[in-house]
Amino acid sequence: MERVNCEAVLPQVMKQIKHGAFLTALSGDDMNTMTIGWASLGFIWGKRILTVAVRPVRYTFGIIERAADFTMSVPLDGMDKELAFCGTNSGKNGDKLKKCGLEVLPALKVRTPIIQVPGIHYECRIVYKSVMDPENLDEDYKNLYQQKDYHTLYYGEIVECYSYWDYPLKHAVRHKIRGF
Ligand SMILES: Cc1cc2nc3c(=O)[nH]c(=O)nc-3n(C[C@H](O)[C@H](O)[C@H](O)COP(=O)(O)O)c2cc1C
Numbered sequence: 464m465e466r467v468n469c470e471a472v473l474p475q476v477m478k479q480i481k482h483g484a485f486l487t488a489l490s491g492d493d494m495n496t497m498t499i500g501w502a503s504l505g506f507i508w509g510k511r512i513l514t515v516a517v518r519p520v521r522y523t524f525g526i527i528e529r530a531a532d533f534t535m536s537v538p539l540d541g542m543d544k545e546l547a548f549c550g551t552n553s554g555k556n557g558d559k560l561k562k563c564g565l566e567v568l569p570a571l572k573v574r575t576p577i578i579q580v581p582g583i584h585y586e587c588r589i590v591y592k593s594v595m596d597p598e599n600l601d602e603d604y605k606n607l608y609q610q611k612d613y614h615t616l617y618y619g620e621i622v623e624c625y626s627y628w629d630y631p632l633k634h635a636v637r638h639k640i641r642g643f
Pocket residue numbers: 481482483495496497498499500501502516517518520521522523524546547549550551552553554555
């Protein structure tokens with residue numbers, strides 16, 4: 464684990480996020496991870512803020528709604544299949560991480576753990592949330608919400624940002640041998 468400058472790693476992170484990153488939330492004993500493709504990194508309130516968008520139908524939504532923090536793990540060395548799995552299966556049907564062989568590591572400053580993947584990890588304290596109001600949405604974007612399942616945006620103050628490159632051996636073996 465090595466602390467990194469948030470701004471310095473932005474190009475690699477932005478390139479990966481549109482293909483997927485792991486969003487993890489924990490409340491009480493309930494934890495879940497889902498793939499996200501929409502996230503925004505920048506400055507608000509004089510702080511580094513990571514904003515993520517979660518639709519209310521997600522199992523993760525019920526958890527992040529009660530959570531004080533979240534983490535985002537951006538894999539920079541593969542993990543396409545794991546991202547696809549966590550982005551098409553719901554935690555309400557069982558432990559997704561177990562099913563795709565991923566493990567968690569304790570975070571440094573927040574309760575929610577990070578996913579043990581090689582890449583950049585963000586620990587965020589939720590400082591604001593906002594339920595999208597369709598009245599305020601541009602007409603051109605309304606087709607993204609045909610089910611009226613408007614996102615809630617969670618604004619997380621980035622309290623830690625670091626890279627982690629250790630690759631669990633068993634995971635490496637799974638990748639090499641079975642491609643997953
Ligand atoms: C590449 C990719 C990006 C995604 N981005 C988001 C996102 O930003 N917000 C969201 O609510 N769902 C997003 N999803 C869908 C969720 O990951 C998916 O519905 C997932 O199964 C929800 O898991 P859960 O029910 O365990 O929370 C994305 C899926 C993929 C494959």
